[in-house]
Amino acid sequence: MIKLLIIADDFTGALDTGVQFAGRGANTLVVTDLQYDFHDIEENVDVLVMVTESRHIDPEEAYKVVYDISKRAILAGISNIYKKTDSALRGNIGAELKGLMDGAGIKTLPFIPAFPALQRITKDGVHYIEGVPVAESIFGKDPFEPIRYSSVEEIISGQIKVPVVIQRNGKPIENQEGIHVFDAETEEDLQRIGEILNIDGIRFSAGCAGFAATLADLLNIRGTAFKGERLEENLFIACGSVNPVTIRQMRKAKAEGFPQVHLTPEQKLEKEWLQKDTSRKEIEEWLRRAGAEKRFILDVNDPDGQEDTNRYKEAHGLTTEDLRVSISENFAAIMKRLLDDGLRATVLCTGGDTLMALMQVLGIYELIPLYELSPGVVATKFHYQGRTYNMISKSGGIGEEDLLLKIAEMIF
Known part of the structure; x- marks a missing residue:
């Protein structure tokens, strides 16, 4: 009840x-x-x-x-x-x-x-x-x-x-x-x-x-306290947040050796990109690197000092709301392809829009919270195509600069 x-x-x-x-x-x-x-x-x-x-x-x-x-x-x-x-x-x-x-x-x-x-x-x-x-x-x-x-x-x-x-x-x-x-x-x-x-x-x-x-x-709603469960050791960070806190965390992780790929405006804003031959090659390479290097960041933000997304927005007459919706939906579709093509990792998802879009495109309507790694950083699990996946959720504005390094230490 x-x-x-x-x-x-x-x-x-x-x-x-x-x-x-x-x-x-x-x-x-x-x-x-x-x-x-x-x-x-x-x-x-x-x-x-x-x-x-x-x-x-x-x-x-x-x-x-x-x-x-x-x-x-x-x-x-x-x-x-x-x-x-x-x-x-x-x-x-x-x-x-x-x-x-x-x-x-x-x-x-x-x-x-x-x-x-x-x-x-x-x-x-x-x-x-x-x-x-x-x-x-x-x-x-x-x-x-x-x-x-x-x-x-x-x-x-x-x-x-x-x-x-x-x-x-x-x-x-x-x-x-x-x-x-x-x-x-x-x-x-x-x-x-x-x-x-x-x-x-x-x-x-x-x-x-x-x-x-x-x-x-x-x-006093209690039961048997959860003891924790071992998460998949590979860490795949799906960064869908543009919050400066998260950007600093990504920058710190990259400096410490995390491979990082910034999605291009076409990849994160054009639905047709996933249908192109080049998308298959890109995704195969991301999967290979994620498996080989154990830590990997796929990021919707432009590289430091670049304004590619704003230029694309202006050239195509997009609004800020258009950007928010399109980026979350396209990023979710890319993440689905990665999972369907064999991604085996704990996925750290930053930003509520990204997480919601991913659950929608996967057809998942229930998620089970497990335990808190640190304030606002939650380990969860969900079932998709006969397999159980672990996901870590984090709001964009939460955490110290070295948060991603600490999370990686926790699961490796």
Whole structure:
């Protein structure tokens, strides 16, 4: 029986939240089917995570998606719902929180956006990334979805008209309708907020993976803790993120000897490329190098100092959104070809768009989180064409510069 439903707006976020429960032994399942029938789910599933992939759509549509899921969940008898949001506050935060409130029929919703383990905190209602207000951080310069405000209230109010109450210093929640935004700077703050809210207060709540660990303890959803399993030793890094954090990680890995191939604009933007004879030769070479050298990076970013993709975009009259969608879809199709042609490796996938597109092109609608290698970096498994594959997911903006080196050390 489902004890908790988590609604996440992107795939990597769904996994780094779901793994907080899987790591405690809860049977956790991540699904991408928005019409998933809550009545048909296996009885042993404790935590169900639904990926709405609603970060990039219109706020009105995002509201509708979350509203519909929440309402169906209530009718199915699910008693606890957590609306997972991005720890950098990207996406349709306000619209989706209101969607949960209206779908569940509630007037008050606690929202805890901080993730102290990743140096993402909320102080006096302002969200900070590594000590910098989020709108002034790298997320304020995101080419696809820049954060324009650092005030959580402004972010919410810019999407939906709903009262916003800032709860400072762990102050007990007042009897006041609206979205209650809790300040938090440490793990202890998260635990204190959990104690304040208690079981009744977190029946319906929202936040990122940071508060999910506290939520797991409060709900006491446990089982036999996962002992870990040996991952395929070859590491194939599918870099679909343009975040500067990930780019620095790729640069560091290359300097330490990781072979790296940058996809050309034609390879990552033209569907016809996979039908050409040259594509077969390229893919055969990538497979050979990945097998021989044990570590391999396939990257959608241009080489340092080059602007090939922007020139292609301008020459073909593409929008930024065209780029985002086409790159994720074409990259996923290339990864499918690699798997179909015999890639045997642990695939490290960066960026939620890339992961979602890959699952769609493979026809995979369920993913099982296993354990967390480091905050926001999750080992998972899925079944494809009679074989079990391991995948590591990572959001583009997460991790230190040497993260890829550490992951390689963990699995070799």
